[in-house]
Each structure stands twice: as structure tokens, then as C-alpha cells.
Amino acid sequence: MSQIVERKAQHRKKLGNLKRSSQLDKSRCSCICVCAIIQLIIPVTAPELDPPTCKGAKSNLKAYQEKRDFDKTTEPLWGEGKDEGQHRFVVQKHQATHLHYDFRLEIGGVLRSWAVPKGPPLEPGVRRLAVQVEDHPIDYIDFAGEIPQGKYGAGSVEIWDKGEFNLKKESTDILEFSLRGKKLSGSYALIRTDDKNWLLIRRKEA
DSSP states (O other), X not given: OHXXXXXXXXXXXXXXXXXXXXXXXXXXXXXXXXXXXXXXXXXXXXXXXXXXXXXXXXXXXXXXXXXXXTTTOOSOSOOOOOOSSOOEEEEEEEESSSEEEEEEEEETTEEEEEEETXXXXXXXXXXEEEEEEEEEOGGGGGOOEEEOTTXXXXXXXXXXXXXXXXXXXXXXXXXXXXXXXXSOEEEEXXXXXXXXXXXXXXXXXX
């Protein structure tokens, strides 16, 4: 009699294990189905990567990128900037609403830029207003062409002068450098007078 009771107990235990196993399988199946449905509704996509730029350059170029419609303009979207010690400069004659000259220095993997209404000074002792604008990508150093009407900076752009420079002093409010270009050569300085306004000065040679 005891053997019969024991066998019935073992039988009930097996039935209980099978039942729990079946419930777990159903639960796993439900989880898999739910996950599959979620992936169909919300597809998993790789994160969008920003274009490669040198350290610190990405945030500096944000203002440049936000102001332009790259489906319309041929201006470069970005340029991979590596601060390899190269110091190049460019002056671009920009016939926009008002004629001005864009003076750009390659520093820190971007082109730090100023709009000079009357053009860079050629004679020692001459000072010119230079209004600082957003940093430009390195690729802009070779840009020349037509910016479409109705777009930011609309008008013609041509390279007026370019070359290399030696950076002698750099601080928040002053840059001192010497230029070696076809039209511009010698010692220059950029001195901040207020927020965005600077003076571009042709230094007298010692």
C-alpha cells in the first residue's frame, strides 16, 4: 500500500514539473514575440555619427553648419582638421550685400575668421576693423565660387591672397603673427576691442 502511495506522489510531482516547464516555455515565447513586435515598430538603428573633426573643432563648426543649406551651396560641409602645426592663411574677396574681405587663419584644426570691410592693411601702422565671425572648416581655405541668392553670404567669393604664417602670440584678446603671402607679408596683429570687434594691424618692422 505504501508503495502505491509513493508512486502516486512521484507521479503528481512529475506532472507539476511538466506544468511549470510548460508555463515557462509559454512565458519565454511571449517575451520573444513581444520583443519581435517592438523591433518591427521601433527599428534599431545605428547612432548617427558626427563628421570627424579634430578635438574641439566640432563644436566650433556648429554655428557654421547651422547657417548654411548644403543642398544649395557648394561651400564645404566640414573638413577633417588635424592640428599638425600647419599655419596657413587665406583672404577671400567676398562680394555679398556689401563688399568685404574674409581673413582666415588656420588655428586648432579650424579656420578662425574675421570679416574686414576695407580689406587687410598693406602699409605699416594702418589699422582696419575686423569683425569676428564663426569658425570655418579647413576645406574652406580653397573655396571660391558663387553662393546662391537668398542663402547666407550670397554672392561671389574669390581668393585674394593666401600663404603661410608664423604665430608669435596667442591669447583671448590678441594674436600676433607674421604673414608670408603674395600680397600680404610682414608682421601683423589682431587685437580685440570688444565682443566681436577686433583691429587688424600691420605692424611696423623693427
